[in-house]
Amino acid sequence: MSSAGEGLSRPLPEQVRVNVVDLASQVLGGMPAKAVPPPLRGIARFDPRKRAKLGSAPIAAQLENDKDFRETVAESVAEGWPELVASLAEGVVPPAADPVLVAAAAYLTRPPGWADMVEAARADLEQTAAAAEGSAQEQQVVRLREQLAAQKSAAKEETERLREQLKGARAENSDLRRKLHEARERVKAADRRAVVVEQEAEEVKTAATAAGSAGESELRRLRERLSDVEKQLETSRRAAREGRSLEDARIRVLLDALQDASSGLRRELALPSTISRPADSVAAVAASAPGVRGVPARALAEDDPQLLDQLLAVPQVHMVIDGYNVTKTGYGSLTLADQRNRLMTGLGGLVAQTRVEVTVVFDGAELNSPVQVVAPRGVRVLFSAPGEIADDLIRQLVRAEPPGRAVAVVSSDREVAESVRRMGARPVPSGLLLRRLGRA
Known part of the structure; x- marks a missing residue:
């Protein structure tokens, strides 16, 4: 102011x-x-x-x-x-x-005396400001001295670095001169070798011209020999084809004889034309419709997408499905009835394509009344009896199969998978079946 x-x-x-x-x-x-x-x-x-x-x-x-x-x-x-x-x-x-x-x-x-008080305060403030300014100047001088010392030290270090670089450059220059002298000597030696090579090339060219006629004669002889070899090869191929046809005919005769023998044995033993499956002997609470056909097991990892396709290709495979484990994994938000219907619809198309034996097991321990399930053709549907869980019924179905038959159990339940694996069946995660049904 x-x-x-x-x-x-x-x-x-x-x-x-x-x-x-x-x-x-x-x-x-x-x-x-x-x-x-x-x-x-x-x-x-x-x-x-x-x-x-x-x-x-x-x-x-x-x-x-x-x-x-x-x-x-x-x-x-x-x-x-x-x-x-x-x-x-x-x-x-x-x-x-x-x-x-x-x-x-x-x-x-x-x-x-207020004016004197203001002037006295002004003097104190000016004195304090002067002291602060003097201290700042002293600090500035100290900083400048430190900067000067740092710059001198940096200049000394830079000088030493440049001296080292100069020393290195001189040594490098001497080395380059030595290498240049050696390169010149190598060039002179190469020129001398080039003269010798040109002379040798001229001699080789003369020799090649002289050998050209002999080479043409040899080439004609080799062509004639190649033609003879091709004729012999064609004769050998024809003989091999004739031999293969004869071998195929022998195998076909043996297969026909084996088929006739099996038909005769079936007639002699009076075996019925249609027989029940081992899974039909397992006691369970049956649904309203029957079913048939199934899945196998093989050497791929359990999460490999190709596992289920490989299992479905195994002859006479039986696929046992943990019903609610699959449906709750894939569409657990639906009611149990809708889950069963959706699974049956998908399995109907799968069985129609692959012709495998399929048994679906549902947990019926808590059912108060019979459940109506419309099972597609070729799909067997079983409910566990009161006091029994679906896991136990699945193990009964696996034990009922004869040794050596391919059995696949579709369930993501770790306990079920480990137990059926020890019994010789191949466990398959529920996600693989769901992906296969979605693809169909």
């Missing part, structure tokens, strides 16, 4: 001016609207954080020219710093008081 106060020969110090304006802006925000000086009414509506910053000049001018406004601010200062204001009124400046607060309080309250 550049305006001089009464009794002041110079403007207030900047720090004191800022403090005075800040105090006045705080008081201004709490004054009644009618009591606010007209020049400051617009500023009084500012945000408290912006009032002192944006209204600095008008507030300072009003404090200088409006005694009532200044006394209002002084009353607020007296309430905030009563001991300081009382000391200043007695003409005593507290020795430990902040010069800025002393000058601000003296300017606003105007005790006797």
